[in-house]
Amino acid sequence: xxxxxxxxxxxxxxxTFPGLFKEQILSERLEKISLSFLVDSMSxxxxxxxxxxxxxxALLGERPRVMATVGEDFxxxxxxxxxxxxxxxxxxxxxxxxxxSFFATTDQLNAQIASFxxxxxxxxxxxxxxxxxxxxDLVVVSPNDPLAMKNFAAECRELKIPYLYDPSxxxxxxxxxxxxxxxxGVRFLFVNDYEFGLISKKTGLDLEHMLKHMDVLVITCGADxxxxxxxxxxxxxPIVPEVCIVDPTGVGDAFRSGFLAGYARGFGxxxxxxxxxxxxxxxxxxxxxxxxxxxxxxxxxxxxxxFDDKGALDALVRE
Ligand SMILES: Nc1ncnc2c1ncn2[C@@H]1O[C@H](COP(=O)(O)OP(=O)(O)OP(=O)(O)O)[C@@H](O)[C@H]1O
Ligand SMILES: [Mg+2]
Numbered sequence: 001x002x003x004x005x006x007x008x009x010x011x012x013x014x015x016t017f018p019g020l021f022k023e024q025i026l027s028e029r030l031e032k033i034s035l036s037f038l039v040d041s042m043s044x045x046x047x048x049x050x051x052x053x054x055x056x057x058a059l060l061g062e063r064p065r066v067m068a069t070v071g072e073d074f075x076x077x078x079x080x081x082x083x084x085x086x087x088x089x090x091x092x093x094x095x096x097x098x099x100x101s102f103f104a105t106t107d108q109l110n111a112q113i114a115s116f117x118x119x120x121x122x123x124x125x126x127x128x129x130x131x132x133x134x135x136x137d138l139v140v141v142s143p144n145d146p147l148a149m150k151n152f153a154a155e156c157r158e159l160k161i162p163y164l165y166d167p168s169x170x171x172x173x174x175x176x177x178x179x180x181x182x183x184x185g186v187r188f189l190f191v192n193d194y195e196f197g198l199i200s201k202k203t204g205l206d207l208e209h210m211l212k213h214m215d216v217l218v219i220t221c222g223a224d225x226x227x228x229x230x231x232x233x234x235x236x237x238p239i240v241p242e243v244c245i246v247d248p249t250g251v252g253d254a255f256r257s258g259f260l261a262g263y264a265r266g267f268g269x270x271x272x273x274x275x276x277x278x279x280x281x282x283x284x285x286x287x288x289x290x291x292x293x294x295x296x297x298x299x300x301x302x303x304x305x306x307f308d309d310k311g312a313l314d315a316l317v318r319e
Contacts, residue, residue: 001263006140008142046080068144090132100116137162166191179202180203180205191219244285255277
């Protein structure tokens with residue numbers, strides 16, 4: 001199955017401050033605030049929603065395409081994705097600017113001060129699905145430049161390409177009418193439970209009404225697992241227990257990748273959800289969003305310790 005993923009592509013620069021922000025911030029001097037934190041670690045991680053989802057799909061044997069705008073500093077990231085099995089031909093370099101960058105400093109209490117520079121992502125709306133050959137079987141519309149998200153959803157409807165709408169963090173800045181329009185008739189809507197509540201409030205649609213407007217709704221609830229609503233049925237998917245939680249960043253993206261890898265192979269909804277749960281747990285066990293890895297045989301063996309695939313996953317091992 002040809003899955004094309006749109007969404008942010010970013011480098012995450014993560015620093016740790018070996019003290020407490022609250023001890024450095026003088027509330028009576030806020031107007032003249034000028035602080036520089038001497039940090040004791042920094043790492044640059046490959047991030048962004050679209051490559052995170054694509055990376056997980058590639059681990060499970062798919063060859064997804066990512067469509068996005070990136071900066072001149074993207075070279076080694078492209079190489080990494082290509083080596084992982086992601087098709088980067090539609091990742092277009094915008095001359096003279098940087099790839100979107102997230103700079104975050106975290107203190108000893110996990111308080112965080114961060115900035116996000118959109119960089120090349122601000123050009124995402126210059127790309128169009130109309131020019132993409134061949135037509136993909138499924139498009140993922142995930143958080144990106146707001147105009148690009150709106151355009152890609154509209155192009156999917158116009159070109160009659162089934163799409164997965166994944167508004168995630170952007171739910172905060174999308175209006176109810178916009179959300180309702182871009183959710184209408186989608187193949188999939190993926191949200192966490194908090195985002196579901198927010199969408200419901202903004203659009204005035206409750207669960208029952210929402211389900212009338214789409215094929216499949218997936219609501220993830222962190223450590224409480226997830227629920228897949230499809231064909232008038234409801235599948236409750238438990239989590240796969242982790243060995244240790246190292247970093248929860250990117251679990252939602254990893255869940256989507258596991259789910260879609262099952263969908264690409266034509267598996268039932270419950271199995272898709274269970275694959276998502278296991279893919280998410282692997283991500284939770286490593287720092288960063290693309291630093292976990294497994295062979296397909298390892299994935300299947302671990303899967304079978306928790307769920308029954310009735311032999312369906314044999315296909316992954318045989319490849
Ligand atoms: N602590 C956990 N242990 C095991 N699995 C987890 C845990 N937290 C999340 N998961 C898995 O990941 C899925 C998605 O998690 P969650 O609902 O937190 O996504 P999210 O809020 O979109 O995350 P993010 O946006 O931070 O990536 C869950 O349905 C579950 O299967
Ligand atoms: Mg999320």
